[in-house]
Amino acid sequence: MPDVIVNKQQFYNPVDYVLKKIGGTWKIPVLWRLQKKARRYSELQKDIPHISQKMLTQTLKELEADGFISKQTFPEVPPRTEYSLTPKGQQAMEVIVVIRNYGLQLLQADGIDYEAMIKAEAEQKKKQS
Amino acid sequence: MPDVIVNKQQFYNPVDYVLKKIGGTWKIPVLWRLQKKARRYSELQKDIPHISQKMLTQTLKELEADGFISKQTFPEVPPRTEYSLTPKGQQAMEVIVVIRNYGLQLLQADGIDYEAMIKAEAEQKKKQS
DNA sequence: GCCGCTGCGCACCAAAAAGTGCGTAGCACC
DNA sequence: GGTGCTACGCACTTTTTGGTGCGCAGCGGC
Structure with missing residues (x-):
């Protein structure tokens, strides 16, 4: 498995390449979260637990630079930005x-039933509303 | 996507869980390299470019603890250890x-043809031998 | 004129992952 | 009795990754 160097970044193998990208x-x-529909910055922030503004900004930037997502800014007031998956992103x-x-x-x-946990969480939200 | 805590380690989602494991x-x-046949420590070290002894030892230990590989020690002189994939490892x-x-x-x-690079590398080795 | 909302940027800090270097036990061989 | 091989362990340092906290521009509404 030879090394590959792209844009001054080194990769040891194809799997490494993928994991450095996504x-x-x-x-x-x-x-x-962009799978089904486009989302804006603030929506993503609310939806993704624990993520900080810095990491969200940085993540979106890198994904855009690598062509996995695209960004559309609406010149409204207040400004709105929407992110969506590109075909490359859908493939990923x-x-x-x-x-x-x-x-x-x-x-x-x-011993962990993750899908049951998701359901339980959804029930919680229903109760709250 | 709720959090999951297993053995005091936290995971944000199932993909995260996999990537923390492998x-x-x-x-x-x-x-x-264990895919096709069992290999010993020193073979792995020779085969995997850039890996240090420390990282090889640590990696093997963690993979064994998580049940992806198994270890067999032969009480010979000098000592010999062989690592091989378990069924769980094969699934991974x-x-x-x-x-x-x-x-x-x-x-x-x-723009990178990785498989051609591998072939070229193999040619190089032939020449050397 | 001041507050608030949105989508960021930047400086600094903490934690995790990986790299470096050195040591060791047991035996075999010369 | 010195050297070499194998499969490690341990302490320390560097690099990478992620987290915290602060600020800012532009406009709208009160």
Whole structure:
């Protein structure tokens, strides 16, 4: 497995290449929420627990630079920005879904029913509203 | 996406869970080489460019603790240890292959023919021998 | 004229991941 | 009895990644 150098960044193998592009703590949560529809900055911030403004800004910037998402700014008042998946981003999502499914499997093997947890969380929200 | 806590480690989502298990710089290169046959410590070290003894030891330990590989020590002189994929490790490899294929695609889209690079490297080795 | 909302930028700090260097046990061989 | 091989362990440092806190521009409404 030879090394590859692109734009002064070094990669040890193709998997490394992918994980440097869409890995890290926040890129996948962001891509995940853009899957079905475009979202604005403030929506993403509300939807993604624990994310800081800095990390959201940085994540969106990198994903845009790598062509996974695109940004549209509306010259309104107050300003509005919408982010959406590009075709390249949609392709990446296919791989992410595979990893996620494997993750659900692993979690179950470790005794955690993640999908049940999501349902329970949704119930909580209903009660609140 | 609620948080999950397993053994005092926190995970934000299933993908995060997978990447904490088989992510990082070295786990995948190691798993990759155990794919077809068992290998010993020193073989892995020779085969994986840039890896330090510390990281190899640490990686093998974590993969074993998580059940992806198993270790067999032969009480010979000098001592010999062989590492091999468990069924769980083989399952993980399926996902890794998907990521890798996507990586090859991405690399090609970025103008890099990785498989040609591997072939060229193999040619080099032939010449040397 | 002051507050608030939106989508950022920047400086600084903490934690996690990886790299470096050195040591060790047991035996075999010369 | 010195050297070398194997499969590690440990302490320390560097690099990378993520977190905190602050500020700002432009406009609208009171």
